[in-house]
Amino acid sequence: MTVLDKLEPREIFSFFxxxxxxxxxxxxxxxxxxxxxxxxxxxxxxxxQDDMHTILVKKPGQGGLENAPPLILHGHLDMVxxxxxxxxxxxxxxxxxxxxxxxxxxxxGTSLGADNGIGVSYILALLDxxxxxxxxxxxxxxAMEEKGKVGASxxxxxxxxxxxxxxxxxxxxTEILAGCSGDVTFQVDIPAEWESVPxxxxxxxxxxxxxxxxxxxxxxxxxxxxxxILVLARALNRILSEHDVRIANPHGGAQNNAIPMDADVVLxxxxxxxxxxxxxxxxxxxxxxxxxxxxxxxxxxxxxxxxGPERVFSADATARFARLTSLIPNGVISWNLKVKGVxxxxxxxxxxxxxxxxxxxxxxxxxxxxxxxxxVFDRVRALAGLAGGGVTVEQFGLDAPEFPYHPDSQLxxxxxxxxxxxxxxxxxVHVSQCSLELGMFSHYIPGLDTISIGTELHDLHSxxxxxxYASVAKVWPLVRDVVGRLG
Numbered sequence: 343m344t345v346l347d348k349l350e351p352r353e354i355f356s357f358f359x360x361x362x363x364x365x366x367x368x369x370x371x372x373x374x375x376x377x378x379x380x381x382x383x384x385x386x387x388x389x390x391q392d393d394m395h396t397i398l399v400k401k402p403g404q405g406g407l408e409n410a411p412p413l414i415l416h417g418h419l420d421m422v423x424x425x426x427x428x429x430x431x432x433x434x435x436x437x438x439x440x441x442x443x444x445x446x447x448x449x450x451g452t453s454l455g456a457d458n459g460i461g462v463s464y465i466l467a468l469l470d471x472x473x474x475x476x477x478x479x480x481x482x483x484x485a486m487e488e489k490g491k492v493g494a495s496x497x498x499x500x501x502x503x504x505x506x507x508x509x510x511x512x513x514x515x516t517e518i519l520a521g522c523s524g525d526v527t528f529q530v531d532i533p534a535e536w537e538s539v540p541x542x543x544x545x546x547x548x549x550x551x552x553x554x555x556x557x558x559x560x561x562x563x564x565x566x567x568x569x570x571i572l573v574l575a576r577a578l579n580r581i582l583s584e585h586d587v588r589i590a591n592p593h594g595g596a597q598n599n600a601i602p603m604d605a606d607v608v609l610x611x612x613x614x615x616x617x618x619x620x621x622x623x624x625x626x627x628x629x630x631x632x633x634x635x636x637x638x639x640x641x642x643x644x645x646x647x648x649x650g651p652e653r654v655f656s657a658d659a660t661a662r663f664a665r666l667t668s669l670i671p672n673g674v675i676s677w678n679l680k681v682k683g684v685x686x687x688x689x690x691x692x693x694x695x696x697x698x699x700x701x702x703x704x705x706x707x708x709x710x711x712x713x714x715x716x717x718v719f720d721r722v723r724a725l726a727g728l729a730g731g732g733v734t735v736e737q738f739g740l741d742a743p744e745f746p747y748h749p750d751s752q753l754x755x756x757x758x759x760x761x762x763x764x765x766x767x768x769x770x771v772h773v774s775q776c777s778l779e780l781g782m783f784s785h786y787i788p789g790l791d792t793i794s795i796g797t798e799l800h801d802l803h804s805x806x807x808x809x810x811y812a813s814v815a816k817v818w819p820l821v822r823d824v825v826g827r828l829g
Contacts, residue, residue, distance in 0.1 A: 345440050346447065349811050351818045353470065355447075357463040362455055363437040367423040368489035368597060370434055371395045374419045378466070378483060387469065390501065395419070395485045396493040398501055401468075405475025410829045412478040414507035414792075416779065417462040418487030421455035422803040424596045424603065427552055429805070446800075446808040456809040457802045458487070461510025464821050476825040480504050487511075487779060488599055488803075490527040490706070490739025494779045499786035506753050507787075508824065509780050512796025513561065515765075515813045517772040518757050519794035521747030523560075523687075525708040525777035526715055527598050527739050528722065530670070532663050533732040534700030535656035543588055543610040548648035549577060549623070551594070553640035556603035558802040559690030560708050560776035563601070564674050568638040570594050570605035571694050571703070573630065575667035577643055578607065581622050582661055585615045589660045590651035591696050598692035598704040598738075600803035605694065608648045620645060655700065659731060663701055666729045667694070670705060671718055678710055678775070685775040687714040708777045710744055745780035745792070747773045753791045753828075760823045765816060795821060 346355040366374040375395035382389035388400040397419075403410055423433035429451035431439070439450040448454055465481050468474065480502050485493030512519045551570040571594045581587055587609050594605025611619060627643040634641050655663060671689045678686035687709035695702050705722075709715035719737075726733040748754075754771065761769040784790050798813035800806070 345442065350815055353467045354460070354463045354814055354818055355811070357466045358459050359440060361459045361462060362440045365434055365436065366420055366455065367433045368420040368486050371419045371485040375485065381466065382469065385470065392496065392498070394493045394496045396497050397483050399469055399481040401479040401481070403476060403478040405473065405826070407475050407477045407829050410477035411506065412480050412504035413476070413825060413828055414502055414504040415465045415468065415479055415481040416507055416509040416783065417465050417511055418458045418484045418493070418779070419462065420486055420488050421457065421459065422453055422488050422597050422600050424453040424556060424600060424803060424805050426451040426805045427604065443808070445810055445812060447811050448808040449805070452805055453803065454807040454809065456799050456807060457513070458511045460797050460799070460809055460814060464510050464818065468821070468825065474822055474826065477828050484779060488597060490598065491742050491779055491782060492739045494782045495740035499783065502787065505787065505789055505791060506828070507783060507790055507792040508753070509778065509792065509794040510796070511778055512794040513799040513802065514796050515798050515817050517770040517796065518754060518761065519774060519796065520751065520754055520771050521773035522745045522780060523708050523710040523775055523777045524712060524715060524742045524744035524781050525706055526719060526737060526741045527704065527706045528719060529736055529738050530666070530703040530705070530722065530726060531697070531699065531734045532666060532701045532703070533659060535659040535731070536653045537656050539588065539610050539651060539654050542612050545611050545613045545616055546648045546650045547609050548606055548646040549574065549609050550604070550606040550644045550646055551642070552604050552644065553642040554603045554638050556804045557601045559599040559601055559692065559706055560688070561802060563688045563690060564685055566637045566673070567601055568634050568641055569672055569691055570602040571691050572668060572672055573641070573643065574605040574607060575664050577623065577626055578664040579668055580626055581609070581619055582664055584622065585611055585619055586657070587611045587660065588654035588657065589663065590654045592663065592694050592701045593696060595693035597803070598706045599690060600692060601690060602692060603804070608651050610651065610654050659700065662729055662731050662733070666725060666733065667703060669725055670703065671721060675718060676714060681773055684773070686710050687718060689718055704738065708775065710775065712743065740782065742777055742779070743781040743785050745778065745784055751791050751793065754793050756827050757793055757795065757824050760820060760827060764820045764823045795824070
């Protein structure tokens with residue numbers, strides 16, 4: 343018996359639990375893609391994988407809808423891999439420790455992958471069905487959606503005949519998503535100007551930011567949660583204002599579209615400066631606890647043991663890293679004046695990694711208006727130019743367009759009526775601040791009629807991620823009904 347064996351609908355939770363046992367972090371989708379390919383071929387379905395491990399599965403129509411226009415189904419294979427401090431897991435090889443907690447399915451100390459594993463499970467169940475009426479299906483499961491939508495940017499959409507699409511990458515069962523923002527991801531490379539550790543800098547400590555809540559860079563960006571990388575840069579700037587310090591091995595965040603929960607950097611300094619640095623860290627931690635009393639009450643700023651590095655950033659590069667990082671725009675930048683209460687543009691500084699040349703920051707700008715997105719990107723380029731020292735800024739992945747709202751969408755009208763008949767009540771038609779691959783497919787396929795149907799998910803891109811299993815039981819009949827109406 344499996345963990346989710348007793349949950350209904352069985353066909354959805356069976357596929358979902360299978361997905362949780364297959365490592366599928368962004369960039370590591372090959373095993374999940376191969377599993378879907380084998381699943382399809384065992385059922386006599388056409389399956390095509392590309393070099394990014396995005397997979398397209400085609401299934402003929404059935405139940406009287408054999409000659410209906412094709413329907414595209416969309417989800418993404420990858421998940422964001424986050425874990426609580428102290429949890430021992432290798433996301434490259436280990437399964438997700440899925441569990442049931444009251445009304446929710448969650449994971450024990452890690453992100454769950456319900457984003458977008460539940461949506462993919464609906465698609466697999468439709469492909470697996472033998473008696474559910476549906477038009478010819480073209481199921482596109484993309485790779486690296488969570489990391490710049492790279493898989494979708496490389497997908498050959500000419501393989502698709504459909505002009506209507508249902509996406510399942512949404513997070514609530516009370517809405518039908520009918521429009522969303524676009525995004526662009528960029529990376530900032532900061533040369534280290536590597537030096538040997540100065541003979542005077544014999545003391546080394548690890549400056550750590552811990553205890554943050556994190557979350558999704560779009561759904562949670564307006565909650566004013568702490569960004570561990572920015573807190574680290576703030577602390578480093580404060581220390582540098584009084585002490586001669588060199589740094590090594592900056593590291594933080596899990597992925598560009600997750601608000602970073604932790605970050606750290608090795609400090610090398612003179613032994614006589616130890617007490618002063620410890621006092622700065624202690625004082626700043628108290629300040630941070632006051633500032634984040636509501637948004638991130640468990641925030642911690644600590645100094646821990648660290649082995650002496652073989653090399654360090656130069657004094658200029660150390661200062662450049664701290665100053666530039668702290669100045670990159672982050673959080674909500676503008677609010678949507680057309681849709682009250684919705685963010686128009688934002689940026690999330692998601693990761694910092696040590697490279698052979700120094701340090702690389704990766705960040706994602708989300709915007710409902712393309713020009714806003716580019717304006718923020720231009721500001722980052724301007725900052726890099728002022729920083730000097732060989733700092734460069736480059737786009738990563740695709741400049742993903744927004745998905746425009748079309749109130750006359752026929753697919754939206756069908757879904758609204760199905761919702762009334764199956765669930766009851768009136769669904770909210772929502773235009774979101776988030777960026778999904780819907781905008782890209784709308785761009786690839788002129789005239790594409792598309793919507794997104796979701797399930798109740800919480801705390802995406804974090805170890806607190808959950809899905810309410812009653813919501814899955816609520817949504818699956820809706821999905822079956824909608825596709826059965828598309829003759």
